[in-house]
Amino acid sequence: MTLRKSIPADVRPIISSALVISVAVGVFAVSFGVVSVASGASVMQTCALSLFVFTGASQFSAVSVIAAGGSVASALGGALLLAARNGVYGLSLAPTLRGSLGKQLLAAHFVIDETTALASAHEDMRLRRWAFWACGISLYTFWNIGTLIGALIGNSIDPKTFGLDAAFPVVFTAMIVPHLRTRNGRRAALFGAVAAVALAPFLPVGLPILIATFGILFGVSPDQSEVEPT
Amino acid sequence: MSWWLVILLAFGAYGSKVLGVVVLGERQLPPVLQRCLLLIPAALLGALIAKDTFTTVQDFSIDARLAGLIVAIGATWKKVPLVLVIALGVGSTALVRALA
Numbered sequence: 001m002t003l004r005k006s007i008p009a010d011v012r013p014i015i016s017s018a019l020v021i022s023v024a025v026g027v028f029a030v031s032f033g034v035v036s037v038a039s040g041a042s043v044m045q046t047c048a049l050s051l052f053v054f055t056g057a058s059q060f061s062a063v064s065v066i067a068a069g070g071s072v073a074s075a076l077g078g079a080l081l082l083a084a085r086n087g088v089y090g091l092s093l094a095p096t097l098r099g100s101l102g103k104q105l106l107a108a109h110f111v112i113d114e115t116t117a118l119a120s121a122h123e124d125m126r127l128r129r130w131a132f133w134a135c136g137i138s139l140y141t142f143w144n145i146g147t148l149i150g151a152l153i154g155n156s157i158d159p160k161t162f163g164l165d166a167a168f169p170v171v172f173t174a175m176i177v178p179h180l181r182t183r184n185g186r187r188a189a190l191f192g193a194v195a196a197v198a199l200a201p202f203l204p205v206g207l208p209i210l211i212a213t214f215g216i217l218f219g220v221s222p223d224q225s226e227v228e229p230t
Numbered sequence: 231m232s233w234w235l236v237i238l239l240a241f242g243a244y245g246s247k248v249l250g251v252v253v254l255g256e257r258q259l260p261p262v263l264q265r266c267l268l269l270i271p272a273a274l275l276g277a278l279i280a281k282d283t284f285t286t287v288q289d290f291s292i293d294a295r296l297a298g299l300i301v302a303i304g305a306t307w308k309k310v311p312l313v314l315v316i317a318l319g320v321g322s323t324a325l326v327r328a329l330a
Contacts (some may be wrong), residue, residue, distance in 0.1 A: 027313045041231040052240035055247075057271060061278055062239055063231075069287045072235045076242070082274050083243040088267045090250020091259060097251055108247040163323030166298030168282040170319030172275050173302045174312055179272040188269040189276030196277035200285045209281060215273030219266035 011130050014118075018134040021114055025056070026142035028171065032059055033150020035167045038159035039067035043151040050147035054140065055112050057175055058082045064168045065206040074206025081213055089116040096128045110136030113178075184223040191215035294330065298323035 007015065029050065036046040041063065049059045058079040065075035090111045096119055097107045110132070119132040159165060179185045192212035199208035259267075283299045284290060302319035310318070 024312050027316065031316055039231070045231055045233065045236050048236050049239070052236075053243045055243050057275065058239065058243055061274065062235060064278055064282055066231055066235070068281065068285070072232050075235055076238055078274060078278075079239050080242045080246070081270055083239075083246050085267060085270050086243070087246040087250035087254075088259070088264060090247055090252075091254055091257070094251055094255045101252070104252050105248065108251040109244060111247045111251055160327070161324065163294065163298060163320045163325075163327060165282075166295040166323035167316065167320050169279045169295060169299045170302040170316055172279045172282065173299065173319075174306055174315050176272065176275040176279065177306055179269075179275065184265070184269060185272040188272040192273035192276035193280035196280040197284050197290070200281065200290070201288050203288075205287060209274060209277045212273050212277030213270065215276070216266040216269040219269045220262055222261075222265070 010127065011134075014122075014127060014131045015134045018118060018131065018138050021118070021135060022138040022142040025114065025139055026146035028056055028174075029143045029146025030150035030153070031167050031171055032056065032063075033147040033152070034154035034157075035060075035067070035150075035159070035164055036063045036147075037151045037154030038164055039063045041066075043148075043155060046151040046154075047144070047148055050144050053079075053083075054109060054143065055083050055086055056143075057113075057172075060168065060171055060175075061209075064172075065209065067165075067168070068205045070206030071204065074204065074210065078206060078209045081210070086111050089113075092116065093119060093132065096125065096132060107132070107136070110140060112139075114139055182223050184218045184221075187218040188215035191218070294323045294326040297326040 032050070033046055036049065036059070037043060041049070049062070053059050061082055062075045062079040065078055066072075090108060093111060093116060097104055099107075115132050115135045118135040119128045122128045122131055176189060180189060192215045195212040195215070196208045199211060203211075279299070283295050284292060298319040301322040302315055305315045305318050
């Protein structure tokens with residue numbers, strides 16, 4: 001209990017919520033490991049993605065395009081576009097993450113949906129910093145342990161028998177929910193869905209996904225229903 | 231899968247994080263650009279859901295995956311915990327496939 005006492009009282013709830021989120025994300029990671037290996041990645045490649053890419057939507061997207069028979073270029077294109085939002089999160093977190101260059105470069109790796117959401121929930125700079133680092137470190141740990149477990153499981157089962165090809169749309173459905181809170185978000189999602197299916201027969205696998213990105217142009221007009229991004 | 235995808239994606243993903251935190255830092259993006267960039271996940275995830283449910287390579291196909299998607303949407307709607315959403319979605323696809 002000495003550890004518990006050495007943590008300031010106002011920080012304890014932050015650490016608990018960071019841990020709860022991390023456990024949930026660990027489950028995502030297990031499913032990522034399974035489908036990644038089932039899509040033709042090796043256990044090493046799957047773990048390397050989680051260690052060095054560390055942004056779930058991009059990882060799932062890259063593997064999903066490869067699984068469908070898409071090229072490396074189209075898999076990379078979609079995944080990088082998804083990763084671009086972390087750059088926007090980085091801008092909003094920059095005041096929280098002031099410090100030496102080395103510390104900033106380390107912090108940057110942890111800039112993802114969950115750390116941004118947790119840090120932004122606090123006004124106080126000190127609590128923001130605690131939330132960012134607690135969430136970043138615990139989530140990174142669980143994400144990578146989960147990935148390894150999933151990759152090892154995926155190596156030893158037949159994915160189609162267990163319905164694991166449905167894991168992609170299922171996981172993406174869970175991921176898209178926070179992005180549908182605004183009207184522009186719903187418009188962009190609908191545009192993307194229609195474009196992906198309508199263009200599929202005419203273009204190489206993966207390219208319709210990139211074209212779906214034009215849905216972001218709904219953002220040109222301000223949205224009355226705009227809420228804080230999470 | 232090609233190691234190139236892993237390596238390029240790792241550099242690209244980290245690059246956009248560093249661009250935000252370190253390079254651009256506390257500068258403000260024009261609001262229009264910021265609004266558009268934050269819509270990327272909605273557009274792309276919408277596209278990925280549709281692709282992974284309704285197409286096989288370049289063909290339209292409706293199969294057991296649709297059952298998984300419908301169950302997952304229902305479960306997400308009911309705010310079921312994440313683990314169960316995945317288990318129910320994947321499980322119903324497997325069930326429909328086994329019965330068909």
